[in-house]
Amino acid sequence: MARAVTPRRKALNTLIAWAIGLMIFFPILWTILTSFKSEAQAINDPPLFLFFDWTIENYGVVQDRSDYMRYLWNSVIIAGGSTLLGVVVAVPAAWSMAFVPSKRTKDILLWMLSTKMLPAVGVLYPIYLLFIELGLLDTRTGLVIVLMLINLPIIVWMLYTYFKEIPVDILEAARMDGATLRGEILHVLMPMAVPGIASTILLSLILAWNEAFWTLNLTAAKAGPLTAFIASYSSPEGxxxxxLSAASTMAIAPILILGWFSQKQLVRGLTFGAVK
Amino acid sequence: MATRHSRSAARIMMAPAVILLLGWMLVPLTMTLWFSFRKFLPLRGGDLGWAGFENYVRFVSSSSFWPSVQATLMIVGGVLVVTVILGVLLALLLDQPMWGQGMVRVLVIAPFFVMPTVSALVWKNMFMDPVNGVLAHLWKFFGATPVEWLSQASLQSIILIVSWQWLPFATLILLTAVQSLDREQLEAAEMDGAPSLKRFWFIILPHLSRAITVVILIQTIFLLSIFAEIFVTTQGSFGTKTLTYLIFQRVLESQNVGLGSAGGIYAIILANIVALFLMRIVGRSLDA
Amino acid sequence: MGRIVLDQVSKSFGDVEVIPPLELLIEDGEFAVFVGPSGCGKSTLLRLIAGLEDVTGGKIEIDGQEMTSVPPAKRGLAMVFQSYALYPHMSVRKNIAFPLRMAGLDKEEQQRRVAHAASVLNLSDYLERRPGQLSGGQRQRVAIGRAIVREPAAFLFDEPLSNLDAALRVGMRLEISELHERLGTTMIYVTHDQVEAMTMADKIVVLNAGNIEQVGSPLELYREPRNLFVAGFIGSPRMNLIEGKEAARHDAHAIGIRPEHIAVSGSEGNWSGVVGVSEHLGSDTFFHVHDTGVAETITVRADGEVGFRHGDRVYLAPRQDAIHRFDAKGLRI
Structure with a gap:
């Protein structure tokens, strides 16, 4: 909705908005900049902004000392695996709710969301115990399962809102054309819902990547993802x-980029569609 | 609009998700409930029998309980106030015509994608360090004595860190709401001679009320269980021990599972009260 | 091949009975049209035959086989939807080939049949386009193409022309009729437009509130409407329905006379009235005559050249042998 404004007003808006935007972004920018400084210059007084001796040695040191790649790999497996598994479980459920709604559909959806609101700390010990019992403690499998369960309600919900926008006629046409349920979902529904499925996957990846309660409490050295990798810098390496900056940059870069791409779609998933 | 075939297919296809979530909810919840009535010290004798409501009473009467409730409320309340007020202002600003709007939005949203452990560490060390932190330099630049943030102003520091992480979320949602505002209504008010402050108060704010409610409720649920930010900064000292952190300490650090479980039940009840309100709002949007 | 029998078929949504038990037979090769006002249950009836909805009671037989609880994919029917329901992510070629792919036909056979359907429907130049790049009429043809490649026992059309503009609608009407002539396959066609029903059907099924009011050929329905509803629904402009004293003179509760069965002149006739609105179509002119004393308005068809004007007094002479008589229940006497 473009409104006519004077160029002066627009310039002023631009100036204020950019100033605030940069201020909010500054901690991230500062972290990235510092990661290219030497340790001495990093704590230089006064702080050096752009004019320092750029170096990438920190990245090498971090990799050598903390085995960044292993944590990264764990993060990829855990976030990717839990997302994939979540989508596989959620697509059929969302299909059911969107296209074969019953009186209970709404209740089931709300109940699913409500499980998301269970405070993790309330069930920490039981899960911990179950994990020991099942040999899942400090395994990637264990975390894949837990994070899948945590994000499942959001995945179902998002897919449901996207599926609901697809006219049921087209699925019925597929049925008339002799498609089985599997064919209907695989060849018609999913290709049509690609944008929705993609943003659902993105959101789930971001949430799983950044999850920091279960990943910190259920892993040790073996299966720890990047959240744990960073927590190990809390002292005294911090x-x-x-x-620290190099390690932080490496931990957030993948998801920051993903997140920027999907910001528009995220609103919907994050508000459960309650704000249009 | 469906047939018996599709209805039975729907039930089968919904089953995995429902069963998984039902298990995820009921099994640990039942266990927590069970433990909360036991005297259970895994490292000091294990399960020592029925305890009745002793754990519940002890949890509430412990000297850390009320301070933890207070810290929780302060942090949740503080973050809510900061993010909602700044979020509304920022959303209104970002809605204005300007050059490079998309880029500014990207900058503003960025903190949301930073994992909590990273943001806590970066703030703790690189910004709040009393010697080398950016804030210390800033204070010195203006001739003030640097603050020892995490010990002298611990709660405010945590609120600052957490607000920084959640401001993008509030802004994003409020911006969506602002953009759905009926321009003609605003223009009509302008024609009627309403000054901009009045327009904000009588038209924009009521329009945003639903979005603000959603922001408050969703954030509350997440904020009640913030963990990493405290885990890597103060470890619960200097008055930053929230309910979540207290329970965590009872369970994992002092290994008093019975006591921690009772605390967990309190936390669950608290979260459910908030959730109930959120569900009613979300449920209404389902009907629309 | 495509003989369809509905035996005591009924449908309820919850407590609401939308279709009370009904009997219907559609012969092989017949073009049957379900017509009725919106909400009369005609689309629901079609969906019951398609298998997209379950019947609440009764049996559906297609081609001699009981199909009541067979899923839609296995009934051997093809359907053309009001919205066309094309797969937006597939090219025209893939859309048309989809049923064949689902049936597991080999690639060559698929190509052969798609090419044939495309040439029949004048779609050969558009095969690589997406549905979004086609006009309404072309989309309609793709939807039909997707239906014919399956070589179904019967085609089901759910108001297929209602999204097209008037000119295109007439053209497509002809095309579908020609297709029926050529294929000789049973077709069931749902519409609310009685002109479509009259021009296309071998057999018209008039539905009202879920009930079948009358089944018959277009001319049977035109000549001998079984009740007031059919009398009023079939024919354009509508039949004039007259109650009261004038009807009593014919020993009926109500009488009906079609506009084309009333002669109009400036001098003589049983009724007289004043011309209100007149609609000049060129070939015909329709006069809406007021103040006749028998009904509020009487519509009359006259030759295109007849030139009465607004306010003229005219005399109307109904053809006595073309008067339809109905009793108090609305049934034909």
């Missing part, structure tokens, strides 16, 4: 700013 005092080495450049290395």
């Amino acid at each position: 005092l080495f700013f450049a290395k």
Whole structure:
């Protein structure tokens, strides 16, 4: 909705908005910049902004000392695996709710969401115990399962809202054309819902990547993802700013980029469609 | 509009999701409930029998309980106030015509994608460090004595960190709501001679009320269980021990599972009260 | 091949009975049209035959086989939807080939049949386009193409022309009729437009509130409407329905006379009235005559050249042998 404004007003808006935007972004920018400094320059007084000796040695050191790649790999497996599994379970459920609604559909959806609101700490010990019992403690499999369960309500919900926009006529046409249920979902529904499925996957990846309660409490050295990798810098390595920055940059970069791409679609998933 | 075939197919296809979530909810919940009535110390004798409501009473009467409730409320309340007010202002600003709107939005949203452990560490060390932190330099630049943020102003520091993470969320949702505002209504008010402050108060704010409610409720649910931000900064010291953190300490650090479980039940009840309100709002949007 | 029998078929949604038990026979090769006002249950009836809805009671037999609880995919029927329901992510070629792919036909056979259907429907130049790049009429043809490649026992059309503009509608009407002539396959066609029903059908099924009011050929329905509802629904403009004293003179509760069965002149006739609106179609002119004393308005068809004007007094002479008589229940006497 373009409204006519004077160029002066627009310039002023631009100036204020960019100033605030940069301020909010500054901690991230500062982290990225610091990751390219030497340790000495990182704590230089006054702080150096752009004019320092750029170096990438911190990244090498972090990789050598903390085995970044292993944590990264764990993060990829855990976030990717839980998302994939979640989508596989959620697509049929969302199909049911969107296209064969019953009186209970709404209740089931709300109940699913309500499981998301169970405070994790309330069930920490039981899960911990079950994990020991089942040999899942400090395994990627265990985390894949837990994070899948945590994100499942959101995945179902998002897919449901996207599926509901697809006219039921087209699925019925597929049925008339001799498609089985599997064919209907695989060849007609899913290709048509590709944008929705993609943003659902993105959101789930982001949430799983950043999850920091279960990943910290259910892993140790073996299966720890990047959240745990970073937590290990809490002290005393945290005092080495450049290395901390390099490690932080490496931990957030993949998801930051993913998130920027999908920001528009995220609103819907995050509000459960309650704000249009 | 469906046949018996599709209805039975629907039930089968819904079953995995429902069963998984039902299990995920009921099994640990039942166990927590069970433990909360037991004297259960895994490292000091294990399950020592029935305890009745002793754990519930002890949890509430412990000297850390009320401070933890207070810290929780302060953090949740503080973050809500900061994010909602700034979020509304930022949403209104971002809705204005400007150059590079998309880019600014990307900048503003970025913190949301930073994992909590990273943001807590970066803030703790690189910004709030009393010697080398950016804020310390800033204070010195203006001739003030640097603050020892995480010990002298611990709650405010946590609120700052968490607000920084959640401001993008509030802004994003409020911006969506602002953009759905009927321009003609605003223009009509302008024609009627309403000054901009009045327009904000009588038209924009009521329009945003639903979005604000959603922001408050969703954030509350997540904020009640913030963990990593405290885990990597203060570890619960300096008055930042929230209910969540207290329970975590009871269970994992002092290994008093019975006591922690009773605390967990309290937390679940608290979250459910909030959830109930959220569900009613979301449920209404389902009917629309 | 495509003989369809409905035996005591009924449908309820919850407590609401939308179709009370009904009997219907559609012969092989017949073009049957379900017609009725919106909400009369005609689409629901079609969906029951298609298998997209379950019947609440009764049996459906297609081609001699009991199909009541067979899923739609296995009934051997093809359907053309009001919205066309094309797969937007597939090219025209893939859309048409989809039923064949689902049936597991080999690639060559698929190509052969798609090419044939495309040439029949003048779609050969559009095979690589997406549905979004086609006009309404072309989409309609793709939907029909998708139906004919299956070589179904019967075609089901659910108001297929209602999204097209008037000119295109007439053209497509002809095309579908020609297709029926050529294929000789049973077709069931749902519409609310009685002109479509009259021009296309071998057999018209008039539905009202879920009930079958009358089944018959277009001319049977035109000549001998079984009741007031059919009398009023079939024919354009509508039959004039007259109650009261004038009807009593014919020993009926109500009488009906079609506009084309009333002669109009400036001098003589049983009724007289004042011309209100007149609609000049060129070939014909329709006068709406007021103040006749028998009914509020009487519509009359006259030759296109007849030139009465608004306010003229005219005399009307109904053809006595073309008067339809109905009793108090609305049934034909």
